[in-house]
Amino acid sequence: MEDYFGKMARSWKASLLILGLPLLMSCQAEYFNKGHLFIRNQERLNKGSSDVPDLWFNQTLDHFNPADTRQWKQRYFVNDTFYKPGGPVFLQIGGEGEANPIWMTHGSWIDYAKELGAYCIQLEHRFYGKSHPTSDLTVKNLVHLSSEQALADLAFFTESMKRDKFPTNKWVAFGGSYPGSLAAWFRLKYPHLVDISVSSSAPLIAQLNFKEYLGVVEAAINRTNSDCNEQIAEAVKSAEGLLKRRTGWWMLQKKFNLCDPLQGDNRKDVSNLFETLAGNFMDIVQYNEDNRGFEGSKTANISINTLCSIMTNNDTGKTALDKYAQVNSLLLNALNENCTDFKYSKSVKNMQQTDWNSTAADGGRQWTYQTCTEFGFYQSSDLDGQPFGNEFPLDFSVRECRDVFGSSFSPEFIQKSIFWTNANYGGRNLKVSRVIFVNGSIDPWHALGITAQNQTSDDNLVIFIDGTAHCANMYPASDKDPKELKDARAKILQQITAWLKE
Template sequence: MVSRTYIFNVGNFAFLFAIFVVGEGRIKGFGRFYDWQKPVSDDQWFIQKLDHFNGADGRVWKQRYFVNDAFYKMGGPVFLMIGGEGPANPAWMQHGTWLTYAEKLGAICFMLEHRFYGKSHPTDDLSTENLRFLSSRQALADLAHFRTVMAETQGLVNRKWVAFGGSYPGSLAAWFRLKYPHLVHASVATSAPIHATVNFPEYLEVVGHSLASENTDCPLLVKKASDILIEQLSDPANYDNITKDFNLCSKLEIQTETDSAYFLETLAGNFMDVVQYNEDNRGFEGVVGTNITIKVLCGVMADTSLGDPYARYAAVARLMMDTFSMKCVDVSFNKNLRDMTNTSWDGPAAGGGRQWVYQTCTEFGFYQSTDSPNQPFAGFPLEYHVKQCADFYNITAEQLAASVVETNEYYGSYDIHSDRIVFPNGSIDPWHALGITQDIGADLPAVFIKGTAHCANMYPANSKDPLQLTLARDHIFLHLQQWLKQ
């Protein structure tokens, strides 16, 4: 029997939100489905400290990691792939651009799963009390301790270590080099949002621009559909038809603004997810739905034979359901609330949803609101996102805002004082709005890739890849080659 795991989206990261080993990002939406039937690398376990910042706490736990030494040549570098807000996928130990680099440079490759995700369970459950041990700072300390011990036990003390990560793990890769420069020689921080912000309406602005890059009418049609839908929601007499049109699992009930926002965000997630992962080469991960692209969605929205823009919006929802073999769409916020407050490791949100939203509430924000007029959606403002921090973890808006300020103070936001970090980003990817898209300096270069989406440079090369993506991968390699000589 094939087991499929639903993974929420990196930031709403996340978020997403679909999640994979190098991180992704959205908190809600249909997400992605992964087929874990075929393991390609054996799980290995590292004894890790629970709290790196309290010497009086001697508790430890087992953290999962993977190794590929097929390309290692004596004296070669060490590559460390950083896990993100979901289970670490061992398929990355056999696929991906980083292995192409490893083969050329004779590197040994490690991948470390992020604490509290996948099989790396530091605590008995996911209670809010236990989640206090989940943070980017603890994750960086995990990386530091892992790197130190593995270097000593595997004869890699004098080797140069290079960190790799995409999305939230891309941020970790940059921050690892920033905070532990004596341990990591260089970093590739792909699609890394390095500025924390509570409100992130720019995400949807980029979604609109990316849709327009395919068809200038596309975001206008989406906006028209969204406006019609909101108007329909104002009259409960329309709920039966809406339930049927969007094939909801139960009759639509809108009793609060949160109910409405959750429904509207779920439908908008169809477009958000597709834009973020547009035309990626992720088949090796067992991902379903890579055939659904911006071109496909805009084609549906432009098809007048389907009816008005509202009907075409519903057709997009049905297309996504068919693609993911979903019988219906559950848009009940009350059910989501029950799922997200279930603290068991067997709970429906334990695949990453409860953990990642906690990190957004305590470190990053990243809430993809409709507060900007320059985007095609409506109905899920910042207040809706912030309220969930209180609903799920009893974290107030004031605590959230203070945490985001503290994150930027600690890491420096865009003001990065380091070297040997390369920042690849794609112009279609909404996360580039919080990333580095222009060179900070000669040793802090940006690689801005026109026409590509989230983490595109990390995936295996494909004959259909645009020239600019191929050149970007080569450019990143040249930086690594040069830095490893230093």
């Protein structure tokens, strides 16, 4: 797992940012590739305590076809340490990565469970981790992978648990990133089953061209060091200049320690390379100064300030491009990678694998399928004024769907799927109550979420934390946490407590 997520994340285009927790809760997963929220650095995660055993639930394959009676075994974890009879049931929603049992004993939701005497459950998302509904990952089988089916899984699981064990208890759903969206949608679609939801860093609007992502990255960098973006832009401009001649291709290959020779006239490889280099900053911004250290994150101590200190160093012997390459080397070393993998054909070939034992099955193929059939979320370079150039436009991201899954996955097909997602759930206009929407100002995904109280009804609570990144409120508390983050966690507990008493 460690080699896979360290190396393949780059070859899959560093922007699959993620939703993405390990995602075990999506926010644990970080990010894989284009448009993809969150799974780049799952390699960093501690796989948790062996004291938390795998449990299995007989789940329905297709909840919307009564004639299909097939079932499969879905993995879940429980922690009843803090449970007091009559207390609430906390349900942590899994996302686009393997569910991690370490979250059964860590995280802010565990602190809330101690206060409220809650019974804690984490349910792994279908098609991720060990939850295998079908024999393989062919497109024919992936038709059963969708947020709607995942929500129905939650409903069927919750209803069964209510019937067998918790007939009168109140339920509180938690999720971050994509699972944060699921938490809000679970309350929307099945309000009779879940009483309260805490939706952290949730992108609620499906969007084909998520060009605003780099706009938030630019603003977050500028907030830290106003000269940093200027140096990034100069470095990118220099790299683009080197693409114009063959000697320049060789120079880029050497400077960025590329795994293969660079052909500057291969637009797919060029786009992949420039997105990968931008992804160095995108990843660090998205998870800036969070508290992932308990998971064993190899980049937990690397921040925006770390990267910008390199970019704005006054060493007259180094150009902006040299510093951009130094940032890349820093990330390579941190993730124990030998070189920068940028070949588009390699990433496509990998994600075309359909066997459960393949590296693609660790989450990349599945999440790419969901972005192609539901969400988009493609973090293109199409936003004017951002410093990372324009070498990875929207059509580069969209092409990947066709190349991996077939010609029927056209731009028109993807856009229609996105229209349906927003029609189905409501985007920011979802009609829901008793949901706590939490976002951080540095997290690029807040651009697709609910960040102000006037964007929803008074029956919900909106918390927008200045200066924090993706899912920061979900991680265990740290002495280094800013006051705004501490206050947000306290406010979440206060609101859950109040709603439970009503």
